[in-house]
């Protein structure tokens with residue numbers, strides 16, 4: 450997600466609060482209605498669309514040992530990365546997209562194999578039903594769930610965003626379990642909810658996390674079940690391999706995280722697209738009959754840009770920007786491992802990242818638009834920091850967003866030289882100083898999205914955050930700083946990181962003791978040397 454998303458939200462919320470604070474106070478004093486948290490745009494009606502029942506899909510058995518199809522989704526030099534994922538999250542999905550009476554319907558079934566990589570014995574498996582979040586404003590229903598072929602009663606939690614699958618036989622460390630489920634997803638016409646990520650409008654369907662997604666089991670803590678606020682990104686998941694058979698109207702272009710192997714007629718005017726992925730932590734599908742396509746290659750990486758009618762000229766610019774960004778980030782941070790990267794024009798608000806795929810708003814899809822350039826570079830940067838290296842975006846948004854915002858500086862410096870780089874960083878410094886000058890709290894970076902408010906999330910995570918990396922680069926020098934980022938990327942590819950992992954990578958690569966500066970900017974976190982925390986602060990602890 451780009452900073453303009455949150456900046457716009459900040460301005461909007463500021464106006465709302467300025468206009469409403471008096472009456473909100475009056476209402477609470479008078480025992481009136483509770484004040485709702487602001488969202489990007491109006492929420493859709495709270496009565497969700499019921500999904501018509503459909504015949505269940507009979508899934509074939511899956512040979513989990515056959516890893517060969519997935520190698521096609523990797524650059525040849527990284528095809529071997531697939532091997533380690535035989536016993537990681539595995540998805541085999543069949544789904545069908547239709548449009549009925551103003552509702553886009555996705556009916557599917559999935560066979561998922563989960564391996565317990567923790568030291569704990571598990572008594573349940575948790576999936577997240579992200580379309581049920583108010584921020585996505587869709588409706589996902591799961592039924593006929595089976596564990597190793599035996600039907601089970603599942604339970605819903607967190608306002609239907611978490612599906613708990615009980616295990617009659619507890620899952621010991623190292624053991625695997627196979628779960629099948631039928632699911633349906635409904636998206637009403639319109640992209641009403643925050644960021645405009647999920648739904649369809651005109652003839653463009655956009656479906657982030659369009660299937661039940663395995664949540665993350667954290668050793669000693671349990672399954673992650675938190676419900677994201679409308680601000681920020683909602684997903685926290687682990688990398689896995691996807692094989693998908695996605696059926697859509699035959700005149701539709703289907704773009705999905707991963708690589709299409711083949712497609713074939715499915716009858717009734719429909720086509721089935723057979724898509725596989727490398728190790729990816731979630732999946733986006735965009736389907737539409739209006740998409741044009743232009744492609745360029747960075748080494749052996751296909752960069753595809755999909756655009757709407759009239760968007761051809763801007764698409765060629767986006768292709769150049771995205772290709773430049775991929776080439777620069779390959780050199781600066783380490784190689785992008787996947788065979789393909791897709792950029793798609795959609796109805797979203799500004800730009801959002803997904804594994805192997807980014808979406809950019811049609812509003813800014815104009816030749817020469819400056820924001821089109823920074824948004825594209827930013828979302829491409831997320832392929833390194835969010836997609837390949839993952840993190841809990843709800844609890845530690847700085848881990849991907851602050852570093853990805855720093856990648857915008859890197860892009861500007863490499864493409865345009867020192868002056869553009871200095872202008873951009875100076876403008877961020879001015880903004881951050883202005884913010885502090887107002888007396889507003891200079892909160893640490895390592896806080897959950899919910900700990901910030903709409904007036905400071907943007908400036909702290911997207912402006913103070915990249916300035917922290919800039920300060921590290923100044924202290925360490927460009928060469929050592931780059932070596933540290935490369936170590937970080939190499940060490941944690943396909944994994945989930947914490948703040949301590951960032952600190953360790955920078956210390957290991959440079960031999961410096963960096964706890965104090967991390968404390969100063971990032972704040973406290975597990976793994977930080979407690980000696981750097983000032984005494985009065987430590988004594989204030991209960």
Ligand SMILES: [Zn+2]
Nearest residue numbers: 450451850853
């Ligand atoms: Zn972002």
